[in-house]
Amino acid sequence: MRAPSLLIFVGAGGVGKTTLAAGTAVAAARAGLDTLVMTFDPSRRLRGVLGLRPGGGDAPIRVPIGGTARLEAGLLDAKATFDRVVALHSPDAASRERIYRNRFYRDLSGTLAGILEYMAVERLYEIAAEGSRDLVILDTPPARQAMDFLGAPSRITEFLDSGAIDFALRPWFDAEGRFRAAERLGPIGRGLERLLDRIVGIDLLRDLAEFFQAFAPMYAGFRERAERVAALLRDPSTGFVLVGSPGPDRVADTMLFARKLREGRHGLRAVVANRVHPESREGRAPGERVRAWLGRRDRSGVDALRALVGDALPVIEVLAEDPPPEGPESLSRIAQPLLTVLK
Amino acid sequence: MTLLDAIGGRRLVLVTGKGGAGKSVLAATIARLLVGASRRVLLLESDPRESLYRAFGIEPSGGESVRVQRLLELKNLDPRRVIDDLVRDALPIPFLIARVLRSPVYRHFVDGAPGLKEAAALAYAVRRLRARRGPDVVVFDAPATGHALAMIDAPSRIGEAIAGGPVGRMAGEVASFLADPAELAVVVASLAEPVVVEETIELLAALRDRGREPVAVVLNAVFPGTKVDPSLRESFTGPVFSLPIVPHDDPRELVPALVATLAVGGA
Numbered sequence: 001m002r003a004p005s006l007l008i009f010v011g012a013g014g015v016g017k018t019t020l021a022a023g024t025a026v027a028a029a030r031a032g033l034d035t036l037v038m039t040f041d042p043s044r045r046l047r048g049v050l051g052l053r054p055g056g057g058d059a060p061i062r063v064p065i066g067g068t069a070r071l072e073a074g075l076l077d078a079k080a081t082f083d084r085v086v087a088l089h090s091p092d093a094a095s096r097e098r099i100y101r102n103r104f105y106r107d108l109s110g111t112l113a114g115i116l117e118y119m120a121v122e123r124l125y126e127i128a129a130e131g132s133r134d135l136v137i138l139d140t141p142p143a144r145q146a147m148d149f150l151g152a153p154s155r156i157t158e159f160l161d162s163g164a165i166d167f168a169l170r171p172w173f174d175a176e177g178r179f180r181a182a183e184r185l186g187p188i189g190r191g192l193e194r195l196l197d198r199i200v201g202i203d204l205l206r207d208l209a210e211f212f213q214a215f216a217p218m219y220a221g222f223r224e225r226a227e228r229v230a231a232l233l234r235d236p237s238t239g240f241v242l243v244g245s246p247g248p249d250r251v252a253d254t255m256l257f258a259r260k261l262r263e264g265r266h267g268l269r270a271v272v273a274n275r276v277h278p279e280s281r282e283g284r285a286p287g288e289r290v291r292a293w294l295g296r297r298d299r300s301g302v303d304a305l306r307a308l309v310g311d312a313l314p315v316i317e318v319l320a321e322d323p324p325p326e327g328p329e330s331l332s333r334i335a336q337p338l339l340t341v342l343k
Numbered sequence: 344m345t346l347l348d349a350i351g352g353r354r355l356v357l358v359t360g361k362g363g364a365g366k367s368v369l370a371a372t373i374a375r376l377l378v379g380a381s382r383r384v385l386l387l388e389s390d391p392r393e394s395l396y397r398a399f400g401i402e403p404s405g406g407e408s409v410r411v412q413r414l415l416e417l418k419n420l421d422p423r424r425v426i427d428d429l430v431r432d433a434l435p436i437p438f439l440i441a442r443v444l445r446s447p448v449y450r451h452f453v454d455g456a457p458g459l460k461e462a463a464a465l466a467y468a469v470r471r472l473r474a475r476r477g478p479d480v481v482v483f484d485a486p487a488t489g490h491a492l493a494m495i496d497a498p499s500r501i502g503e504a505i506a507g508g509p510v511g512r513m514a515g516e517v518a519s520f521l522a523d524p525a526e527l528a529v530v531v532a533s534l535a536e537p538v539v540v541e542e543t544i545e546l547l548a549a550l551r552d553r554g555r556e557p558v559a560v561v562l563n564a565v566f567p568g569t570k571v572d573p574s575l576r577e578s579f580t581g582p583v584f585s586l587p588i589v590p591h592d593d594p595r596e597l598v599p600a601l602v603a604t605l606a607v608g609g610a
Contacts, residue, residue: 012362012363013361013362013363013487014361014362014363014364015363043538043541043542044541045537045538045541142362142487245363249397249594253392286567286568287566287567287568289590290566290567290587290588290590293588293590294588323537324536324537324538
């Protein structure tokens with residue numbers, strides 16, 4: 001496998017993905033690689049460390065960490081990315097504005113299933129095209145399911161390109177935007193009008209129809225882009241790092257993610273068991289008893305993970321730290337074991 | 344004041360918080376506490392990845408209701424089915440039903456419309472509460488932070504986008520129930536770690552902006568001797584409960600230990 005130029009951190013919520021992604025970026029920059037880390041929803045402290053201000057837009061900014069290589073950080077902003085892609089592919093200013101004004105685009109498209117994840121990858125595509133870094137690290141939105149992220153490009157193209165749209169929406173609205181089902185289907189059409197209104201409301205249907213009509217000139221460009229985005233996710237120089245919790249009840253979730261990545265032919269480079277408590281001797285003080293139990297529990301979880309993952313893939317353990325890592329020094333330190341993934 | 348005191352006689356308990364902060368275990372614990380007070384409980388989750396079954400040491404049920412014990416029903420709900428059923432009821436023509444339900448536009452609308460699935464899950468809860476011989480209380484292992492806020496916003500957003508019909512009516516049912524502070528109890532799960540406390544404080548502010556002040560905050564898996572972060576006390580005047588890490592070998596030991604702590608525990 002090639003050394004990755006794009007490294008994507010995936011995993012369930014609350015496992016420490018964002019901290020590890022940032023730490024790996026700092027460690028990589030200190031090791032001499034010009035690096036950019038894009039984060040989804042960093043904590044206030046991490047934003048402080050990286051110099052990211054909310055409302056500061058999504059352009060990458062330089063993070064001063066010393067050394068000869070450059071470290072940059074950026075926030076992912078799905079809406080801003082979508083706006084840019086629309087602007088890029090609209091045939092003219094009028095079409096662009098028609099989309100921007102459309103209520104469906106404004107209200108619902110921000111949370112369209114998979115749009116956050118899809119726009120994250122679109123953003124990567126924009127950045128990869130700039131080609132000025134050795135390594136780009138992407139932190140993903142916490143996933144309820146692995147397919148949230150991996151399936152995003154095909155889900156979006158499916159949505160834009162579905163035959164059902166032609167049947168259900170476009171022919172039903174005439175050029176003035178009036179609903180004309182009755183003319184298409186006669187008595188059934190009239191019934192359909194009433195029913196669709198009762199289910200989703202004619203206004204929403206109209207907004208949706210207008211969205212698709214306004215989007216029509218952009219379909220081809222958008223679709224082609226989505227295919228290239230999907231190809232980027234499968235490229236040999238794109239690596240995935242799966243971050244999981246060491247607890248035994250979390251092992252199954254982690255393995256499910258791993259399987260989805262493999263099935264999708266995505267290049268999983270390592271599984272990280274994060275915040276592993278070290279083994280310790282049981283003493284009599286209450287804290288010591290709990291510590292010893294945590295060490296045993298995490299050890300059995302990591303062992304189970306190693307057994308299931310097998311030899312094909314490294315399982316990297318990152319020790320739990322108290323207090324949790326915050327500044328560039330500690331972030332870089334906890335991520336040191338992950339540098340092997342960059343080879 | 345115990346956690347049961349804080350919940351009082353309210354009939355819908357939403358347990359939310361940052362991902363990984365122990366919501367599921369807390370929801371299961373609250374359900375057991377309520378059963379201990381002789382209330383008939385429906386414990387609900389709407390995540391396709393079932394997790395509540397683990398707290399009871401039973402097998403995942405794949406969406407079927409499970410009678411965990413006499414007063415406790417556990418259900419993993421697929422909210423898309425709730426919405427599909429609404430469509431089925433509204434569309435008497437079978438071929439149209441099949442076409443609509445299969446349409447990627449419909450599927451994406453259902454999956455993507457902010458809070459629609461969460462509102463549907465809440466609608467299910469409200470409908471069960473209002474049914475004759477329904478549960479006394481529903482404990483909902485609600486989605487994590489961002490999704491939970493979308494859920495609370497959903498009824499009014501949907502009401503704006505969809506005027507009437509079965510979906511609009513569903514949104515209306517839920518909205519009036521959620522608006523009643525005597526019916527809804529929000530319980531926020533957190534960890535004691537500063538990063539999680541920080542996000543919890545942001546969630547508390549967001550809930551307050553929506554007029555949904557939580558009835559309690561519960562810190563899960565607290566290491567012995569850890570003090571409650573003062574910034575949390577500054578942001579929340581209600582009761583804060585601390586649940587210790589409970590060493591255990593069998594997952595079934597955990598909830599009873601936590602129930603024992605909360606049954607007597609003051610804030």
